[in-house]
Amino acid sequence: MNPREYEHKSTPPVPLMPNIHPLVDKLYKPYDIGQVGQLDLLCCPKIFGGKAFSRLTRRGMAAFTGRAAAAATAAEKSTTNSLALFICRRGEMPLGGGLYRALLETLGENTRAEAGSRSSAGSAASLPEGESEQVFSTDEGPVVITTRGKLVFVAESFPLDLARKLTG
Numbered sequence: 001m002n003p004r005e006y007e008h009k010s011t012p013p014v015p016l017m018p019n020i021h022p023l024v025d026k027l028y029k030p031y032d033i034g035q036v037g038q039l040d041l042l043c044c045p046k047i048f049g050g051k052a053f054s055r056l057t058r059r060g061m062a063a064f065t066g067r068a069a070a071a072a073t074a075a076e077k078s079t080t081n082s083l084a085l086f087i088c089r090r091g092e093m094p095l096g097g098g099l100y101r102a103l104l105e106t107l108g109e110n111t112r113a114e115a116g117s118r119s120s121a122g123s124a125a126s127l128p129e130g131e132s133e134q135v136f137s138t139d140e141g142p143v144v145i146t147t148r149g150k151l152v153f154v155a156e157s158f159p160l161d162l163a164r165k166l167t168g
Helices: 003-007 038-049 097-106 160-167
Strands: 028-036 061-068 083-090 131-138 141-148 151-156
Touching: 028 083, 131 160, 141 160, 151 160
Parallel strands: none
Antiparallel strands: 028 061, 061 083, 083 151, 131 141, 141 151
């Protein structure tokens, strides 16, 4: 919570995680579910991305991290390759494609934009008005960022078809 909001007895909007369990429960075991608060969102980008990333967001977000059910051995479980992340954020989020890609590159991921990105601006695979989608490839799988009005969804390391279902 922001100290100024606390002083004014203001309650920030809490993003509600959509019910993603029917889509993910057969393939992923919950690893961590909860909210990422403002302090985390101010510190982590600063630590990993430097000053340019420290202003990513001022509010929290809901997050689900799952470990692939197929990861059975200790070696498979000891790497981040078996983890997938889904984020739901309400409000303006300057965590758009270019900035998110730059943050991923800073963390050492081999990141590239994919041609499969879509928007409501009108392409062969367009989305409803006010929606956009950016798709990136990383060493650990695709990253799909979907913006719908004031909601932003990020699915990282899920198979592309599942990521689009989660963010769509």
